[in-house]
Amino acid sequence: MLDYEDFLRQRGLALWGKNHPTANLVRRLAYEKNRSYMTYRTYIEASSPEVAANTVICLIHQTNYLLDQQLRQLEKAFLEEGGFTERLYRERKKRQHF
Numbered sequence: 001m002l003d004y005e006d007f008l009r010q011r012g013l014a015l016w017g018k019n020h021p022t023a024n025l026v027r028r029l030a031y032e033k034n035r036s037y038m039t040y041r042t043y044i045e046a047s048s049p050e051v052a053a054n055t056v057i058c059l060i061h062q063t064n065y066l067l068d069q070q071l072r073q074l075e076k077a078f079l080e081e082g083g084f085t086e087r088l089y090r091e092r093k094k095r096q097h098f
Contacts, residue, residue, distance in 0.1 A: 001060045004053045013050040015057070022051065026058040 008015050016023040022043075029039050043055040081087060 001057055004057050004060070007053050008050065011049065013053070016054045020054075023054065023058055026055050027062065030062055 005015060007013075026040070026043060029035060032039055040055060040059065044052045047055070082090075
């Protein structure tokens with residue numbers, strides 16, 4: 001993300017804020033069915049360098065959010081169920097009783 005921000009800064013291009021109208025459009029694309037690179041292609045390939053870089057920054061923010069959510073869920077599961085070794089030990093103990 002820093003590389004894209006540097007790209008914009010070095011060329012005197014705007015870094016979109018969270019509420020920038022086009023940033024909102026790009027963020028809404030995440031809710032499209034069957035989305036792929038093609039969903040974002042026009043914003044990246046057929047747009048100005050400013051739009052392309054900001055689009056990628058939006059996608060990085062979305063990816064970071066999803067990764068943070070996944071890490072929170074993994075942490076919760078680890079605290080509630082233990083780690084792999086602990087679960088394996090419990091399963092072995094269960095099978096020894098049969």
